[in-house]
Amino acid sequence: MIRNYILIAFRQLVRQKVYSVINIAGLAVGIAGCILILLFVVDELSFDRYHEKEARIYRLSAAVTSNGRTDRLAQTPGMWGPELQETFPEVEKSVRIYRYRSDIIVANPASDDRFYESNFFWADPAVLEIFTFPLIAGNPAQALAQPNSLVISRAMAAKYFGEHNPVGQTLTYTNQGTVFNLQV
Structure with a gap:
């Protein structure tokens, strides 16, 4: 039975080639559009779910x-x-987050290494109370309690301090001639 339906459909496709191409192209564009919309919606709904x-x-x-x-x-x-x-x-x-838009120089005074960073954010201490960022080391309640304190990612900790524990270490931040000592 199904074989018969497939045979009839194939004969119609061969007999009316122009209409078949138009129908198949329209179906392909419609399916591709639906897939693109689905991918966009899934991507938009996936942010900050953690x-x-x-x-x-x-x-x-x-x-x-x-x-x-x-x-x-x-x-x-x-x-x-x-x-x-x-x-x-x-x-x-409430928390205020400000992305610093120009490159800065971050130095490790212990090793005299200098790094140029472009993704640098200022935030209120409440950022760790509102958002759930898993800390590798340190206490989230105390992480940004003091002025000039700093939270860094695992990749940044490895970059600045290697295998050493970064908690309690100092980084020097220089921008436009102004120097700040930041406590990790």
Whole structure:
């Protein structure tokens, strides 16, 4: 029975070649479009799912209108976080994260090694209370409690300190002639 259906379909494809090509091309484009949309949606929904409180984390954005055109920005003034926390009791905690946009020099004073870094972020101490980042060493409650304290990734720890324990070590951060000593 199925063999008969396949044979009839094949004969129709051969007999009406132009319509068959149009139908198959349309079907292929439709399936490819659905797959692309599915991949996009899966990718968008996969971000930050590892955070324990991900259902309670929100990001503020701003809509700026200029010359009749509205742009949505994924950044807001730094004062909004603390102000919203004071004004609205629903806001339990806020954190400000700022990506430093120019290259900086990070040095290990113990070894005189210098590294140029482009991915450098400033954050409030609450960043480790709101977001779930697994720490290899150290206490999350104390990691950013002091000014000029620093949290680094496993790759950065290996890069700066090799096999040595980075907790309690000092890195020197230099930018535009200003030098800061940062405690890991």
